[in-house]
Amino acid sequence: MAQNPDPREGFRLIAPLRVRYAECDLQGIVFNAQYLAFADVGLTEYMRALMVEQTGSAERDMLHGFIGHFGGDNWVRHADVDFRAPGKADDLLDIAVRITRFGKTSYSLLCHILRGEELLNVVTLTYVWFDPKTEQVAPVSQKFIDAVTEFETIKPERAVVAL
Template identity: 75%
Template sequence: MTEQKNPRDGFRLITPLRVRYAECDLQGIVFNAHYLAFADVGMTEYMRALVAADRPRDEKDMLGSFTRHFGGDNWVRHADVDYRASAKADDLLDIAVRITRFGRTSYTLLVHILRGEELLNVIKLTYVWFDPATDQVTPVSAKFIEAVSDFEIIRPERAVVSA
């Protein structure tokens, strides 16, 4: 039998989340759609930590300042969820989040949802970068890429993009 790698390795941002009763079905297990909402909680905390690490000290509104600070915002383009085990009502979960790859106009977010050391879900989200003034997809902000690269334990892969 091969040894399983620690599913927390390589993640700088890990945030706790307690499963609420309303997120469960009649069997007391988390309804599958909520795992994407859990990933979104992790993404919010990731952005909060990223802006906090990179923002001017006098700026108070970290989440509201994301767009101003990095010159754009992001939309989910694709979600891939690998369900491995079920979370249950009142479980204390950890949501581990990291950005693994940058393309020209997109990036990939990897989320591990854990209960203790047990990996319950692996979620991969592809986000596209856009200009909020025009709602048009644009290249990912160089400032954002630099901030993420400085923040991450494992530097994100960079896609080779030809002009």
């Protein structure tokens, strides 16, 4: 009999989150769209941890600090949500996040949403990198790629991109 893998394995960033009443439907179950918001909380905490590792602190205005440090920001291009089990009001969840892949102008993020050792949801997001000054898609910052690669315990794969 195959043993289930540890859903936390390979994730360096795991952020706690308590489900609030307003995030649930009338049955007290987490409303499905909230899982994308939870993944976004995970990405924010990931960026904060990356900034602390890179600069020694996360500025009060972490978003502008991130943009200034890495020279760009990201937009969601694609989201995939795989529901495994329901979260409930007042559950204490862990949001495990890691960047798994880089392309020329995009990167992929994997998010496991857990209650204890139970995997409730798997969210996969693809982001495109953009230049905030022009609001145009741009190649992912090499500084960001290097910082993420150094940060991660499982190194992100690199897409083969023809120039």
